[in-house]
Every structure is written in C-alpha cells, then in structure tokens.
Amino acid sequence: MNCPKCNATLKKVEVNVHGAKNKAISYQCTKCDYFEFEPVSSRKVVEELRESPLKIRQKVVKLSQDRLGIYFNNNVVRSLDLKKGEYIYVSVPDKKHIVIELEE
Numbered sequence: 001m002n003c004p005k006c007n008a009t010l011k012k013v014e015v016n017v018h019g020a021k022n023k024a025i026s027y028q029c030t031k032c033d034y035f036e037f038e039p040v041s042s043r044k045v046v047e048e049l050r051e052s053p054l055k056i057r058q059k060v061v062k063l064s065q066d067r068l069g070i071y072f073n074n075n076v077v078r079s080l081d082l083k084k085g086e087y088i089y090v091s092v093p094d095k096k097h098i099v100i101e102l103e104e
C-alpha cells in the first residue's frame with residue numbers, strides 16, 4: 001500500500017486503544033504525516049468501547065478563536081486520575097467517534 005499524498009510506503013501499525021482488547025490497525029506514511037485507520041479493525045474497537053459503562057452526554061463549548069472543546073467532569077477525572085498538564089492522544093477512527101487515550 002502506498003500513501004495517497006506522497007506515494008511513499010505505508011507502514012502498518014497496531015494501535016492499542018485504552019479499554020479495548022481489540023487493536024485498531026492503522027496505516028502511517030513513512031515520509032509525510034498521512035495516517036488512516038483500517039475500517040474493520042477500528043469498527044471492532046468502537047463496538048467494544050460502546051459497551052463501556054461510563055457514558056456521559058456533554059456539550060461542545062467554544063474556546064478562543066475557532067477552537068472547540070469539551071470539559072472532563074469529576075467522574076471522568078477521578079476514574080482516569082487525570083491531572084492538569086498531562087498529555088492525551090486523540091484519534092478519530094470514523095466520522096462518529098473521538099477516542100481519547102492517555103499517555104502512559
């Protein structure tokens with residue numbers, strides 16, 4: 001498989017998604033920043049995560065300029081032991097999901 005942007009070789013990478021036993025398979029370009037998820041494996045991960053007990057409806061809020069954000073409420077902060085200044089990874093496996101993974 002080659003990169004649709006620069007035609008370099010795509011590298012197959014298994015992505016561990018927090019809370020899911022299935023791994024999402026992604027293809028990452030070895031030259032540019034192109035990145036895609038393989039749809040079947042990411043669907044499995046999303047289905048697995050959908051059964052997760054913590055599901056909270058939240059509003060997207062406007063931040064400065066054109067940026068949008070969400071708040072993490074106390075339940076989420078406590079169950080993940082989140083702290084200010086920590087880094088997280090955000091991935092978008094399909095057009096209806098945002099997966100947030102904590103940096104180890």
Ligand SMILES: [Zn+2]
Pocket residue numbers: 003004005006007008029030031032033034
């Ligand atoms: Zn590329």
